[in-house]
Amino acid sequence: MCLSVPAKIVELQGRLATVDVMGNRREADVSLVDDPQLGDYVLVHAGFAIEKMTAEDAAESLRLWEEMARVEFDQ
């Protein structure tokens, strides 16, 4: 499963981060990316962040993901 939606780092302690995807949170090991920061977006695979991008770059990726996702509705 190649999950390509960016996951936002919302907690960070050493090599372990909590990442958020649309409100869902998981733990990810960030030791494979350079200088991860709170607020950065990362690509997560098998429990590890394998690449990161800044919030600005993430905006485009998130827009695309939301566009391709199923219909939005009011809830």
Add this chain to the structure above:
Amino acid sequence: MSNSTSSPLPRVADLLRLIEERAARVAPRTVRFMEVCGTHTMAMFRSGIRAMLPPNVKLLSGPGCPVCVTPMGMVDAALEIVRRPGLCLATFGDMVRVPGSSSSLERAKAEGADVRMVYSPLDALKLAESEPQRTVVFFAIGFETTTPAVAATVAYARDRGLSNMLFLIANKVIPPAMEAILAGGEVKLDGFLCPGHVSVITGSAIYEPLAARYRVPCVVTGFEAEDILEGIAMLLLQVVESDPKVEIQYKRWVHREGNAKARERVDEVFRPCDAAWRGLGTIPMSGLELRPQLRAHDALAALDITVPPELDNPGCSCGEVLRGLIEPPECPLFADRCTPATPVGPCMVSTEGSCAAYYKYGER
């Protein structure tokens, strides 16, 4: 706010138009593009793209599903491991249903074997830490995207002195398989949709020797339908202009240089070796093995297990499917003896296998 009509998104419509224009310029020639990533296989089918392409643009699936190319012998080795008392095998979910020569991990689990499905090698590490009296073996499969995670976990096991944490290594690298398909000459390829996340790690530069030597267009492509359409459009342009090179469509995550830090982790722990690919035979320097100083964590060495030789699976055409020679419906067992409920070969078992994709999403 809802999409009140079902017409393609504006960008999608533009990309389809580009594809049609460019395909018309190469017509009547048929062009064949191969993807080598299981997630691309799935994405193409799920989005229904294949049927939207002009008739002279064909998409082939290659050996991009790590579950599909793991040799039967490795599954048998995993089964031997898990039948020993006190041993626990941790594996990615997809592997449990793959048939070995006489059984599967799923069946072994039902018979009482300790098989646990995990999302990350770190889950296996946690198991080993919390159950020191148990030997935990992580069944490592995957390409360059997954290997750094395994490497990091092996390093942790070493650093924490976890002598009960072992690894059954079946990791592979993709470019040698791409070369084997080109060199084999069995199928005429006009381009590769290169795997998006493998390339996050390797960088797009890794395909440059291949593109140069075989003059084959390469576009590193993402996984949303828009990405795949754009990747195809870019490949077509290279074909139209007779200008084969390596391009990146998936710019938001992929760079030419890739992730050096992740590659360093891999180099620290693994070294290349020859590897057997189910359906393709042995491809030189296409696999990875643990470096000698980490042998204590190698399951085959530590448990004195040999991988049995590959057995023939009569009638099973997974090999031809993986090499792009036939499409799944051309296999005599397809949708007959071989179905997702009763799989004969791995291409039907794996959720990213070509046969499973055809069966689930395609016309039958």
Add this chain to the structure above:
Amino acid sequence: MDRILLAHGGGGSLTKQLIRDMVVSRFGNPALAPLSDSALLDLPPGRVAFTTDSYVVKPLRFRGGDIGRLAISGTVNDLAMAGAKPLYISLGLILEEGLPLDDLAAILDSAKATADEAGVSIVCGDTKVVERGAADGCFINTSGIGVIPEGVNIAMERAAPGDAILVNGPLGDHGVAIMSEREGLSFDTPVSSDVAPLAGLVAAILDAGGEAVHALRDPTRGGLGMVVCEVAEACHRDIELDEARIPVRPEVQGACDLLGLDPLYVANEGKVVVVCAEAVASNVLTAMRAHPLGRSAAVIGRVLDGAKGRVTLRTTIGGRRVVDPPYGEQLPRIC
């Protein structure tokens, strides 16, 4: 004693005490009160619908509900899917030795609240206790009786070309909520189960559409994909779904992406799929949206003329693919 003991299942005075304290005090009603071997019931005129289901959900309590709510809702909904007005429920409990009585009380409170919400009475039941390890805290079986009013004829075979397919809200909530509480996934989600009794919503649907409502199905295990395939097979017609119109919460889509699941096949416990004639689709949709459990109702597909019994999906980009029934558990994917 604050836990269930094996003796509680012995049928003697301890059992009677448990039933009095836990069950009768909560569900007390004329049919239940005698605590005789059988409940004696009066039924209004009409065809009788009868269903049974066993609940083995793990964990017992999850975001949005618990096994008690699930056990009542599930059986109420099965009756509602037949077009029946649910009336009476039986409650069979298999309790694990050691189950804290507070946990049992919470489960029964939940069942009671749900029964009230659905307008049903619990009229008979059974309590057994098994030794530690032989049940996951608590298993529940509920059977239900309902009556189908005159003029209501719900059957998948009645689905006909041109019919509209509707659903009352977003898909995948229950499955994701449960998966997130499974050990070993270390996955936190804001998603809650949608578990709810749908009898009231179905009554509103039948009021609005009458005989033109052809089929009703609840997409539980196997999700929307499963029930739509079953409808297509039963009526021998092709069905096409419109991916862009199938409601899925972004959090659920995100969770499914993370876990490698397809929302099309994830279980729901508060959803109904409606197949009705095109002529009444608009009225039915309005009636659903007016109901608290149908605010996000949507038309998601159509029954076609073709007769292969095949389901296709028009994808968000305008492509098309086949929808197959799922095989067993969705395997989490990793590549």
